[in-house]
Amino acid sequence: MSDPSSSVIDDLCRESEELDLLVGELGKEQWARPTPAPGWTIAHQIAHLHWTDRAALIAVTDAEAFKAEVEKALAAPDTFVDEGAEDVARLAPDRLLAEWRAGRKALEEALRAVPTGTRFPWYGPPMSVASMATARLMETWAHGLDIADTLGVVRPPTDRLRHVVRIGVRARDYAFAVHGLPAPAEEFRVELVSPAGELWAYGSEDAPQRVTGPALDFCLLVTQRTHRADLAVQAEGPDADRWLDIAQAFAGPPGAGRPPKGDVPEGDVPEGDVPEAAQGDTQ
Template sequence: MTDIFDDLKAEYEQLDAVLAGLTPAEWSHASAAEGWTVSDVVLHLAQSEERAAASLAGEDVMIRRKPAADGEPGRESDGEPGRESHGAPDRESDGAPGRDGGAPGRESGGAFGRDDGASGGESGDGVLSREPVTNGASGRGSGRGEVGRGVDAAADARVAAQRGIAPADLLARWRRAAFAIPDALRAQPKGTRLSWVAIPLSPATLATTRLAEHWAHAYDITAPLGIPYPDTARLRHIAWLGHRTLPYAFDVAGVEGGPVYCELTSPDGELWRFGDPAAASTVTGPAADFCRVGAHRLAPADSTLKATGPYGAKALAVLRNYAL
């Protein structure tokens, strides 16, 4: 199995092939991300990759909570102390899941206080991802909570401030930012933590989040245009992320959760296993459906996934490929 950095580059290449063939009308076409055109989505991706580059350069790119005033909710800001997220995965080395899907690369202990690979201390993927309304799935900001809505608003503002870039220039900008990221992440010394949206991430975890975000937004671009975007074995990283973030997802949603074992079928028919087979709750079915439910591009009821036990259906209800 190729490592996460190679797979991230491959995901960029697959999306690049789509973007290179778009017509001017397709660049200005509405995307599946509510209120955004295809150009807006690519601009958002370019801005997110530039944020990753800034983190690699040592800048603080975390989005933190500003104190509330006059009883109003706090708002998102850069560079001020904020609420810490916890309980989601971390990856060391190449970050690839183990052969059975349930054992990722070596991890540092964190919220669960374990160093044996059970969980790390980072907060999911920190994706800045606007959610489409798709077949009854959550709309933008739905289920994300106040913090998530603030991140969506920040992404909206950044896109609005730079909207109108010519497609050729926008594509060149995204390419410059994106294709420098995999090797830069791979080159980081072991033990490095990089500033990101919620809390610092290891290079391999940040790579996983970049893959997850580009895959989800590739749907936003290609689905409305009727352009094929075949699923690949790279979904294994995203499925790993969704499963390992479940304790965090239960916590954020305020839902009682517990161990969930997943048996997911890859696009090429391989069986991927995540979690303890002895768990009382299970989720089985296509990995692509699992990942789309986690990206809020597919409602659980519209998927072919099967959930059993006390936490199976709850897991699908809160599943997310992002931390906020």
């Protein structure tokens, strides 16, 4: 039987390669263009991915050393993500690109070498290989989307979004918790239409509370890249409806998200970042 984590790692590599095609030939001025994340240029977006890949590599290869990374995060929980991106974004674009490529390759090799069943530490719950690869794919997709929007490029959705969907579904209770709300006692039925037109379903078929819609829209919602009002995701039941207002697939405090279209004054950029996965075991 094939290792399911291998498939996730393959998809992570494909997602990264697709983003690489977007930024690989950019000029220096383009790297400095502001993206929809406030204060973040394209360089910051790639710098953040590289910074997090590095943290993941430490977690996978040296659990003791990773404790120091967690201590840094606890010392500055509201700023450590931005500070990490800022430090790396100062690199010259060609060096940043080279280091991002080398870093993600090193992480790929480390993940493929981890024995089946291994768990390693993270900023949230402990991670399996599949969980870490899924979290990295989610971030690569979300930050890549910000870059594509900045460049005016439309990226067709792929079935790799199933990994983002899975994190979003499994992070339901976490989203309630970080808002100081009790998690619903009953599971929801989630039915989403994949980019290829297939049905991705989670939860009991007879669950009274349901979430339905396009998988792409659900992913945009849980990564807080688009406001709920601009998406075709629908809820049945009060708890499911509340979830769609607060859903997040990333760990840490609730993000500010993006305002509805038409509410952003010209020249302003909305908030929204994906520091890491909210759930450890997504696979």
